[in-house]
Amino acid sequence: MVRFAEVGLRYGESAPEVLRDLSFVLEPGSFHWLLGASGAGKTSLLRLMHLAARATRGEVEVLGVALSRTRRAALPALRRRVGVVYQDFRLLPHLPVFDNVALPLRVAGRAPHQIRADVTEILRWVGLAPKADAMPAALSGGEQQRVAIARAVVMRPALLVADEPTGNLDIPQARRVLSLLREMHRLGTTVVVATHAETLVAEYPAASLRLDAGRLVSHG
Amino acid sequence: MTLRRARGRDPLGLRRVLSDRLLPALVGAMGLLAALTLAGARGAADLASRWEGGAATALTVQLAPGAATDRALAVLEAMPEIAEARLADPARLAALLRPWLGDAIAIPLPKVIELRLARLPADPAALAGRIAALVPGAQVEAHGVWVARLLALARSLQAVAVAALVLVAGIATAVIAVAVRAGIAARRDAIAVLHALGATDADIAGRFAGRVAWLVGLGAFGGTVVAAPILAGFADMAAPLSGGRVAEGLLDLPWQRLPWAELALLPPAAALIGWVTAQVTLRLWLRRLP
Structure with a gap:
């Protein structure tokens, strides 16, 4: 479950608030679109959800953990339960596909045989098993985003957030990426996808959070 | 598969950004200086203890x-x-x-x-x-007065050698910190990704510190190895002053007179300085991440 209560966020003490008075609850296993124009605060909201930023006021609760009362040292364990997909993929360019996907498992200290089995399975799921030894630069944008999704879900996260995951992709690639995210939702993961691609939203109707100038203007 | 395993153990790509050339070479030069200084301190201490008896009666x-x-x-x-x-x-x-x-x-x-x-x-x-x-x-x-003066000089030399050793360690720490900061700058994105995936500060700092300790230890070992024959040469030149004779070949040098215990401590001490410097630098930098 994700719960926001009167949440505000500003970057710097004298900077204006980029998020204001956000209050909502995302039930476990739900799928939400996060909508709004560029600069509305979608990325900032997702940063709060995947613990890349901490609210300057209010309370954020992620997977049952109230972050205002959580020590910094306890956050890494919570981050391992949240998968993140970025618009610019953020794959490590010096690692082949296999090792990029294996990163979360290695960070969590999993055994090598388990890493091999899990990564092979997840690469097969995203349709990239034959590219396990390829370097990211040798892949198309769609393939790189599927690698990023594989990395985000290989730990079977309870919450998956995606920030404009189709922003750099053409329509067929975008549909394939979205189908993977929907598949994760069907498997029980809470999924939040930020986008301003209204055509994709129309193709996959689901609940949505709509932001405007840092405020939540609709939820449902 | 071997290549994959090697890369998997180095997700930050530290083998490339903290290469096995520049940092070990710099630390090697400082290891050489430290070894020479250490031997100087030891020599001054030996002279001081030898003259102490003569100086007691001035x-x-x-x-x-x-x-x-x-x-x-x-x-x-x-x-x-x-x-x-x-x-x-x-x-x-x-x-x-x-x-x-x-x-x-x-x-x-x-x-x-x-x-x-x-x-x-x-x-x-x-x-x-x-x-x-x-x-x-x-x-x-009054010869004891002069012996006492020589003793004071030897003790001063010993103190200067210790100060020089501290200075070398300080410069080594600064060089290592600069190298680590350069590594952080080069791998800022990779660190951010690892952090986002749930890596702890200890994990990220430990990866840097392990690599840095290995490179610094290696460099200091090289510097010490280069210093050993130089020190043996000095000991050989000093041999006639204490009733010995000049060596005729490399193997004949007075190797047993080198301060081996202190020299053996140099590489692990340097590695420890590298490890601590990398840990502190990384952990301070990581504090800026949430």
Whole structure:
């Protein structure tokens, strides 16, 4: 479950608030679109959800953990339960596909045989098993985003957030990426996808959070 | 698969950004300096301990035959420059003279008073003159004053060597910190990704620190290995001063006189400095992440 209560966020003490008075609850296993124009605060909201930023006021609760009362040292364990997909993929360019996907498992200290089995399975799921030894630069944008999704879900996260995951992709690639995210939702993961691609939203109707100038203007 | 495993163990790509050339070479040069300084400190300490016995008795006064020993001792002890005056043990004098005079010394030995000074005099000759005036017929030997001065010099050299060692360690720490900061700048995105995936500060800092400790230890080992024959050469040049002979070949050098224990400690000490520096630098930088 994700719960926001009167949440505000500003970057710097004298900077204006980029998020204001956000209050909502995302039930476990739900799928939400996060909508709004560029600069509305979608990325900032997702940063709060995947613990890349901490609210300057209010309370954020992620997977049952109230972050205002959580020590910094306890956050890494919570981050391992949240998968993140970025618009610019953020794959490590010096690692082949296999090792990029294996990163979360290695960070969590999993055994090598388990890493091999899990990564092979997840690469097969995203349709990239034959590219396990390829370097990211040798892949198309769609393939790189599927690698990023594989990395985000290989730990079977309870919450998956995606920030404009189709922003750099053409329509067929975008549909394939979205189908993977929907598949994760069907498997029980809470999924939040930020986008301003209204055509994709129309193709996959689901609940949505709509932001405007840092405020939540609709939820449902 | 081997390549994959190697890369998997190095997700931050530290083998590339903290290469096995520049940092070990810099630390190697400092390891060489440290080894030379260490040996200098050890040499100064050896000289100091050798001269300490000679400096304990700064002056000796040989009394004229038939002179009143008690009166001479009283006069000398009354002088403010003298901390202690005592009659040299005749048995020890006899032992000192035995190589020249044999076991049965037939001639009477002179009476010698050993003086320990309260502080080293600026002009030993003037002090000797005053003593001779107060104790008629006495012969004053002041070589101990010069030995004490050499001892003070040796101790100063020892202190300077220790200071130089601290300075080298400080410069090494600064060089390592700069290298680590360059590594952080080059791998900022990778660190951010690992952090976002749930890596702890200890995990990220540990990966850097492990790599840095290995490279720094390697460099210091190289520097120490290069320093060893140089130090052996110095020891060989000094050998005739202590009754030894000059070596005829590399294997003949006085290797056993090198401070091996201290030299062996250099690479692990350098590795420890590297590990701590990397840990501190990384952890301070990581504090800016949420």
